[in-house]
Amino acid sequence: MTGYEGSILRVDLEKEKLERCILPEKILRMYLGGTGLGAKILYDEVPTGTEWSDPENRLIIAAGPLNATAIGGSGSVSVVSKGPLTNGAGCSQANGFFGAYLRLCGLNGIVIYGKAKGLKYLYVDSESEDLKDAEWLREIDTYKTPDLIKHYYGCKERDMAVASIGPAGENLVKFAGIFFDHGHSASHNGLGAVMGAKNLKAVAIVKGQKEIPIKNPSKVREIAKKLIENVKEQNRNLYDYGTLFGIHSNAATNMLPVKNYTTSTWKISKDKMRKYGAQYIREKYAVKRNSCWACQIHHCDIMKITE
Known part of the structure; x- marks a missing residue:
């Protein structure tokens, strides 16, 4: 299917089970974009009455069909979950590079559930994924955490994108945010607290080399160029x-x-x-x-x- 890889990464933090799954094409076409896909998964998988801090709550980080293309701002990502401020469904978007790198690793989304036994971070690249101990990152803020993880893997600034929480998220502050790429915040409805409730410190994703399946690449480039010209002129x-x-x-x-x-x-x-x-x-x-x-x-x- 052009526009989508159709693959999501499912992460069971409690069992430390990670699995890449293919989504039906019908779902991808009906629930367009990261927010649409995230809302569909949340609706299907989280029972009515589930508390935001319950391990059964899902934290979904998802990209859309334009991510990682030449269209301006297509590195953004949607985060969907039940949040603590309303105990209801909510979504938030963050700019940066995470959404593009997610797709360059062959993924349209990450679905996270359960609760880790200790503080962990998730590492993802084009071919593999793993949960790593994150105790050495405890109480470190969201500006230093990406730098430390990138240094650990020997990655340059733009070779990896990191989503992380700081002390507020770890301590379940209800307005805590998830921060992407040094300052881009997905904070609506306290999503950082959801991540903290799951004992997940960060998600680190390497810039992959997967090809984005575009039906008409030249047309996309043409549109992207016009958008840039419009910004410069108007x-x-x-x-x-x-x-x-x-x-x-x-x-x-x-x-x-x-x-x-x-x-x-x-x-x-x-x-x-x-x-x-x-x-x-x-x-x-x-x-x-x-x-x-x-x-x-x-x-x-x-x-x-x-x-």
Whole structure:
């Protein structure tokens, strides 16, 4: 089936059983994308009344048919589960590279259930997968954890993508998030706490070499090129400054979330507001422009604070 590999990795943490399974083509066509696929699996496999912290709850990390293509931003991924804030179903998306690398390893998703006997992390590459001891990563934050795992395997920055939780997730804080690729957060409905309840510290996936099954590769490249041109011509601020420029426009229209969304009005001087602007921050602090998979918006600048 073009667009999908059709394979998912099922991970039973309690039994430490890992198995790659093929999904029916009908399911992939009916429940499109990572969110659709995740919602279908959650609905089918988690009984009504199951608590978010129950080992029977599923944590599903899934990709869609555009992932790992030339389409901008196609490295994103969907995470679906029952979460602690509502004890109901929810999903969250994160940008970065994880979704692309998942597909380059021949997978459309990972379905995680059970509870590990000790803190573990999941390692995945094109040909194999394994659960590893993660006690040496306990209480380490979500910025250092990916670096330590990549160093352990001798991987360069872009050779591996890591999803991880920090101390908040380990201690089941109900608004804890799962962080991907240094700062991309899937936090809606406290999904980091779900991961912590399963004693799963991280999922590390190596950039594989599998070919993405595209029916018309040249057409996809053509569309991707047009999208990039559109960003440069009609949304130049996005290309030059990423999403930072939205601070000024949202503040001017009273749409800026202030004080944890309790108000949208920010009483601040024009000079101080200028220092929150995209141009000021980029010129004063930016060290390196950084982007997600196949993305031209560059909203992930690496900065050095000098004052």
